[in-house]
Amino acid sequence: MVNPVLLIVIPLGGAFAIPLFAFISKHLSKYISMIVALAMLIIVGVLIPAVSKNPIVVKIGGFRPPFGINLVVSPFSLFFAGIVSLVGFLVSIYAIKYIQKGDIDKYHLLFLLFLAGSVGVVLTGDIFNMFVFFEILCISSYALVAYNRDKDGVEAGIKYLIQGSVGSAFILIGIGLIYGLCGSLNMADIANQIHSVNSPLLFLALFLFITGFGIEGAIFPLNAWLPDAHSSAPSTISAVLSGFAIEVGIYAVVRFVWTVFGASNLLHFLAGLGILTLLIGELSAFKQNDIKRLLAYSSIGQIGLILFAISIGTAESISGGLFQVLSHALSKALLFLAAGYMIWKVSSRKIEEMKGIGVRMPITSFCFLIGAFSLVGLPPFIGFPSKFIIIKSALLTHQAYFYFLVGAVLLGTVIEISYFFKLLQGIFSKTEETGIDEAPLTALVPMVILTLLIVGIGVYPQAINQFLHLASHNLIDKMGYIEQVLGAL
Amino acid sequence: MEFIENYLYYIASFGLILIGLYIILIKKNLIKMIIGLSIMDTGVNILLISMGYLSGGTAPIFSRENLLPSRMVDPVPQALVLTAIVIGLAIIALALSLTIVLYRHYGTLNTRKIRDLKW
Amino acid sequence: MRKAVSFILVVIIAIGIGLSLQEVPFGKTKSEVRKYCLEKGIEQTGATNIVTSVVVNYRGFDTLGEVTVLFLAAIGLSAILYREKEGERKNRRRSSLILYTGCKFLFPLILLFGAYIFIHGHLTPGGGFQGGAIVASGFLLVILGSRSWWGFNRSKMKITESLSGLIFVVVGLLGLLYGGHFLLNYLPKGIPNELFSAGIIPIIYIAIGFKVGSEITGIIDDMIRSG
Numbered sequence: 001m002v003n004p005v006l007l008i009v010i011p012l013g014g015a016f017a018i019p020l021f022a023f024i025s026k027h028l029s030k031y032i033s034m035i036v037a038l039a040m041l042i043i044v045g046v047l048i049p050a051v052s053k054n055p056i057v058v059k060i061g062g063f064r065p066p067f068g069i070n071l072v073v074s075p076f077s078l079f080f081a082g083i084v085s086l087v088g089f090l091v092s093i094y095a096i097k098y099i100q101k102g103d104i105d106k107y108h109l110l111f112l113l114f115l116a117g118s119v120g121v122v123l124t125g126d127i128f129n130m131f132v133f134f135e136i137l138c139i140s141s142y143a144l145v146a147y148n149r150d151k152d153g154v155e156a157g158i159k160y161l162i163q164g165s166v167g168s169a170f171i172l173i174g175i176g177l178i179y180g181l182c183g184s185l186n187m188a189d190i191a192n193q194i195h196s197v198n199s200p201l202l203f204l205a206l207f208l209f210i211t212g213f214g215i216e217g218a219i220f221p222l223n224a225w226l227p228d229a230h231s232s233a234p235s236t237i238s239a240v241l242s243g244f245a246i247e248v249g250i251y252a253v254v255r256f257v258w259t260v261f262g263a264s265n266l267l268h269f270l271a272g273l274g275i276l277t278l279l280i281g282e283l284s285a286f287k288q289n290d291i292k293r294l295l296a297y298s299s300i301g302q303i304g305l306i307l308f309a310i311s312i313g314t315a316e317s318i319s320g321g322l323f324q325v326l327s328h329a330l331s332k333a334l335l336f337l338a339a340g341y342m343i344w345k346v347s348s349r350k351i352e353e354m355k356g357i358g359v360r361m362p363i364t365s366f367c368f369l370i371g372a373f374s375l376v377g378l379p380p381f382i383g384f385p386s387k388f389i390i391i392k393s394a395l396l397t398h399q400a401y402f403y404f405l406v407g408a409v410l411l412g413t414v415i416e417i418s419y420f421f422k423l424l425q426g427i428f429s430k431t432e433e434t435g436i437d438e439a440p441l442t443a444l445v446p447m448v449i450l451t452l453l454i455v456g457i458g459v460y461p462q463a464i465n466q467f468l469h470l471a472s473h474n475l476i477d478k479m480g481y482i483e484q485v486l487g488a489l
Numbered sequence: 490m491e492f493i494e495n496y497l498y499y500i501a502s503f504g505l506i507l508i509g510l511y512i513i514l515i516k517k518n519l520i521k522m523i524i525g526l527s528i529m530d531t532g533v534n535i536l537l538i539s540m541g542y543l544s545g546g547t548a549p550i551f552s553r554e555n556l557l558p559s560r561m562v563d564p565v566p567q568a569l570v571l572t573a574i575v576i577g578l579a580i581i582a583l584a585l586s587l588t589i590v591l592y593r594h595y596g597t598l599n600t601r602k603i604r605d606l607k608w
Numbered sequence: 609m610r611k612a613v614s615f616i617l618v619v620i621i622a623i624g625i626g627l628s629l630q631e632v633p634f635g636k637t638k639s640e641v642r643k644y645c646l647e648k649g650i651e652q653t654g655a656t657n658i659v660t661s662v663v664v665n666y667r668g669f670d671t672l673g674e675v676t677v678l679f680l681a682a683i684g685l686s687a688i689l690y691r692e693k694e695g696e697r698k699n700r701r702r703s704s705l706i707l708y709t710g711c712k713f714l715f716p717l718i719l720l721f722g723a724y725i726f727i728h729g730h731l732t733p734g735g736g737f738q739g740g741a742i743v744a745s746g747f748l749l750v751i752l753g754s755r756s757w758w759g760f761n762r763s764k765m766k767i768t769e770s771l772s773g774l775i776f777v778v779v780g781l782l783g784l785l786y787g788g789h790f791l792l793n794y795l796p797k798g799i800p801n802e803l804f805s806a807g808i809i810p811i812i813y814i815a816i817g818f819k820v821g822s823e824i825t826g827i828i829d830d831m832i833r834s835g
Binding site for chain 3: 003005009012013015016017018019020023058059060061062063066067068069102103106107109110113116120128129132133135136139140142143146147149154157179183184185200204
């Protein structure tokens with residue numbers, strides 16, 4: 001039996017060790033980050049069968065949950081950890097050749113800490129511990145966004161930093177208020193006591209938490225940093241930021257709203273907010289002529305859809321939302337990775353300059369095509385079953401409000417199709433330039449793996465359906481969560 | 490008077506938080522915004538500490554024999570504040586380094602004059 | 609306009625907070641966790657300073673994260689300030705004789721004091737972070753007072769940083785190996801109020817002291833080099 005704490009400790013230890021390995025050879029660090037991510041992926045794989053039967057509660061230091069820190073490895077959190085390690089592993093293969101400028105071992109070190117922070121946020125069962133790992137995630141992404149040290153990157157970095165740290169100050173105030181009210185930091189313990197506390201402070205605390213985590217999760221009024229940060233970061237970092245960092249933010253919001261506060265009366269509001277986010281994102285993406293900015297805005301749209309799906313609140317819709325998380329992580333990572341080498345070859349981010357790149361880089365462009373099709377939800381790719389489940393479950397609620405919102409989702413999809421079509425038309429248009437100039441093998445391997453996953457799961461969605469059902473039931477079952485953590489108290 | 494006595498720490502901490510927030514919202518100079526961030530952090534730390542205070546309590550250290558656990562202030566918020574201070578320090582250090590590089594590129598710290606920075 | 613909007617926003621938040629804060633009376637903490645830590649702290653961790661036992665033992669995982677955050681800031685800072693070529697060495701004004709002599713005299717004392725703080729973290733107020741910060745202030749004094757300073761030997765500093773971080777992780781992992789819990793306090797707790805007590809707490813705090821000292825010194829060094 002593997003202890004799940006290794007999922008967090010291995011990347012931390014690897015990061016601490018990288019400077020030592022850098023003395024031996026400058027090139028070692030890129031392989032270390034790949035090996036560590038692979039190890040995380042293997043651990044997640046080993047844990048899946050055990051966790052599907054029964055969630056694992058890990059006591060750090062051997063102290064009983066309300067007093068020490070504990071990790072809760074439930075299907076819901078392990079699902080996110082799996083996405084983090086899968087996308088992290090593939091991106092670290094891509095980065096071997098892609099990252100050439102700057103201080104390379106520092107890049108890999110920051111990347112490992114980024115992985116550690118994301119896994120920590122999803123696994124922990126303690127609000128302050130979540131804050132600490134959230135800070136690791138945020139601070140490493142501030143540094144990674146500015147890694148190229150060019151004008152755009154630094155500017156986006158400082159913008160992201162100021163907004164993000166106001167958000168983390170908000171989270172910290174919320175933690176202080178909750179500790180004052182409940183005298184505990186353990187999520188299950190707070191969830192247990194929160195019904196006996198009836199105070200406007202609770203509302204204030206929830207507001208602070210949603211604002212704080214919503215900044216990382218890019219919920220509508222709080223996402224001003226995202227297009228800049230995602231578009232000016234190195235493409236590998238855009239892939240992980242879009243692929244799972246914002247989903248981790250959404251995870252934190254969902255954890256607080258569902259498990260800690262049990263605020264089911266807020267769900268309609270959040271669903272509306274999700275749809276607003278979706279429309280704003282898609283509409284802004286429509287008028288972009290910078291390929292990475294377009295993808296970044298499309299991420300905002302997808303996040304809105306995920307938030308909407310989870311906020312419908314039925315088991316079916318939550319598993320649809322989680323399916324969408326997976327589909328978005330794979331497709332968007334693929335799109336950003338493919339775009340990375342396209343930008344490299346034409347040395348511009350403008351869509352007009354991309355003309356004819358489809359002839360020069362056939363495999364990369366084909367992968368890009370698959371990613372785009374999957375993102376808009378065409379069968380037989382992974383985006384189709386996820387969107388289908390979401391819309392079906394929204395219609396099954398038989399509420400006029402959700403019917404209305406589904407209309408908005410469809411409208412968003414139409415906009416999405418139109419801008420991706422425009423983009424693909426540009427990429428595959430004929431030019432007189434011939435001669436194949438393909439991306440290196442280290443970039444093609446992760447892209448092809450992602451493409452295969454997208455097609456594979458799209459054709460055979462039953463493969464993960466069962467696990468998603470477990471995860472969504474696990475999220476809804478709040479009393480079960482409290483019982484697992486606190487034991488028979 | 491009793492009100493002040495009971496809520497002095499809360500007033501101070503939220504005063505600092507709101508001052509910091511106000512600075513971040515209205516100032517145009519990046520260094521001043523970072524100072525605002527720092528003030529806000531300080532306010533949050535005071536809030537956390539005051540959540541665990543016990544009137545007339547002693548420090549949670551058993552350095553003498555006759556100290557009672559029930560007369561000690563809460564050690565947990567103090568540990569949290571220790572962590573929060575270090576995290577605040579890390580953020581400020583990173584923000585300053587980004588500001589240094591930004592200054593190298595633009596030669597100004599005024600956020601209005603920097604091209605894309607719309608706050 | 610902008611000022612007015614910001615001001616109104618801040619005032620609204622202030623009123624909201626003011627109205628709702630009466631629920632948590634000041635100076636009457638009622639936490640169960642507090643009671644447990646204060647009553648069982650010495651018995652379970654062996655440290656007389658309960659804040660330390662909370663920081664390193666009950667919430668040791670937070671501290672690992674906290675150490676990581678500082679490490680992250682130091683690394684991120686040097687990655688951002690990194691230059692392909694070493695910048696021009698500007699002529700710095702030489703420090704006066706009084707400053708120079710005073711720093712030379714004070715430096716070992718400050719180091720000693722910092723070491724004292726982090727070695728006695730489980731007995732007296734203080735600990736790895738505070739001690740490390742004091743050590744770093746000693747190095748800052750060296751920079752201020754030196755007559756010809758062109759940066760520290762960074763590779764030694766990096767080794768210290770990495771090794772002490774690894775020690776923290778390895779000590780935690782040994783607990784996993786030994787008793788099945790990460791960061792379990794598996795060493796003998798000893799007699800409270802003695803230097804050699806509290807199991808793994810002093811080891812971790814010494815590692816943190818070295819790590820924080822070298823990291824903050826590294827941050828200062830990077831900033832001065834880039835200036």
